[in-house]
Amino acid sequence: MNLNTSCVKPKRPLSDTVLIYMILSFISLLTAALNLLVIISISHFKQLHTPTNSLILSLAVSDFFVGFLLLFQIMFIDGCWYIGDLMCVVYYGLDYIITSSTVGMMVLISIDRYVAICDPLHYSIRVTQKRVQVCVCLCWICSLLCFIVLLKDNLKQPGQYNSCVGECVIISIIHERVADVILTFILPITVIVVLYMRVFLVAVSQARAMRSHIVTVTVQGSRKVTAKKSEVKAARTLGVVVGVFIICFCPYCCVSLADQETLLSVSSVAFVLCLFYFNSCLNPLIYASFYPWFRKCIILIVTLQILKSGSSDTNIL
Template identity: 60%
Template sequence: MEDSELCFPELFNSSCRKPNLPHFEVMLMYVVLCFISGLTAFLNLLVIISISHFRQLHTPTNLLLLSLASSDFSVGLLLVFQIVLIDGCWLYGDIMCTVYQYLAYVITSASIGTMVLISVDRYVAICYPLHYSTKITQGRVKICIFLCWICSWIFQSLILIDNVKQPGRYNSCVGECAFVISYIAGYADLAFSFIIPMIIIIGLYIRLFMVAMSQAGAMRSHIAAVTLRHSVRAKKSQVKATKTLGLVVLVFLLCMCPYYCVALTGEDNSMSASSAAFVICLFFFNSCLNPIIYAFFYPWFRKSIKLIFTLQIFQHGSSDTNM
């Protein structure tokens, strides 16, 4: 065995061996993941600055988008460690391996929880528009976001307790970053982090679609014309926001489903390296897509980007700009 095939040549008897991957494939994965990592962190940072800086954007729905952007920004940073693992060697020790994997689980769980909250927000906005402002307040949304993150930390701590207690306990050689959970914990994570949230999200959006269709029919009828005349503009705004956030949820499902379907079928060990790389890249790429969707559908995001790039946000009173 040549030294170049080992992660740590000085530890000949205990070092892990590098996987024998084509040079082109390795370089392609480096380029793709570096691009996704940088773009994800940059775009989501723009969302975080926009919503945090401009007071007019401090709405309950945008607070949920801020939580989602924070988790997506963290994904962009964590991708740096995934890039390190491309050549099959972990160079930062067992503790950093545990921290990286633990944060990845928590952030993913919090993202899915935020998607559920966004679906509930849209459900109330469309199905109970007259009560939306009283039921969905900034204070309640902040509490829900806080509970979402705390529950993600607690739940993943229970799922990964063996790995957290003894970092590196499942590593078979030096240079490996192995994370192993029991079948019960794995199925619990799959159920509470994917299956149940997806059932809730899909169920709410089916209900939303039915209500939107019925409202569209009512708006065309002469009977409801007088009642709806004063609220048509507000409803159109809510429907547009719902369509945009529905697209965010749909993209989220399309990017996450392959990863969790592999976990559900248990075929992760039989996948080729290229297939596994595609599933992982798709999983992480979702965090990059959300700000792109905002840029296409939200005028306030495009305006805030212009103000950020022209450094107008540093001017006095810029936080009160009409967005």
């Protein structure tokens, strides 16, 4: 293997390179900032310490780190990797762990909404804060273990597949990639779609039932109706999050299965990666659009009112 030659840099106008740097840098900073607001909001305000919000918190942590992954992608724009073979493996490792954990969070969110809508009487018993925290930890641990198993050869000798100085190449055999896509894409997406189809059907039937009985409900019954509406709204919001994730994630998985050197151009691969990363920036915007409590939290955080004593007990719902 000859490593005396330098990596080949793509030829593009300076203006295009500067524009790409600016756009990716902006998306990176925006992704980190918006998800940091979600993390602070759910962590700080006690009213938001619910099982569902714990899942949203973990998803926001994943999306927050995606903002930093974009910084690595920015370094790789001109086709050369300048920070060493070990950091190359670390970059791909972080990318895999964050991607896998994000998929796991989407599955857990779907299960949470399924139980809340389809079996509301047992929701508080089956879905507890402690159980959700255990599931979240297991999700991250499993992602780390899968990364170690799939890229063990690359971990033993970083840079062994590089053909020139400045390359960042990670190799996995085809059956490993197929198994990875099945475990981290096909099966999870199937579970998510099946659960949300069931949630959608039940939510529609509940909405019809609420409209037909809205006139005759008692005060106690109206509270139950409000609670049901809240659960349906949460399911709809998180359904949008899941739907956007699937749209952004499908091309990414297709690229991971394809032979990138022969089937796809470098620009196409870069676009697919950026589309997937941009999904992490969209999630907080979806929360801001559908959740009034998140908009209120942003105001309290930006105006530094959370620094006041007892601010964690603020009524934001």
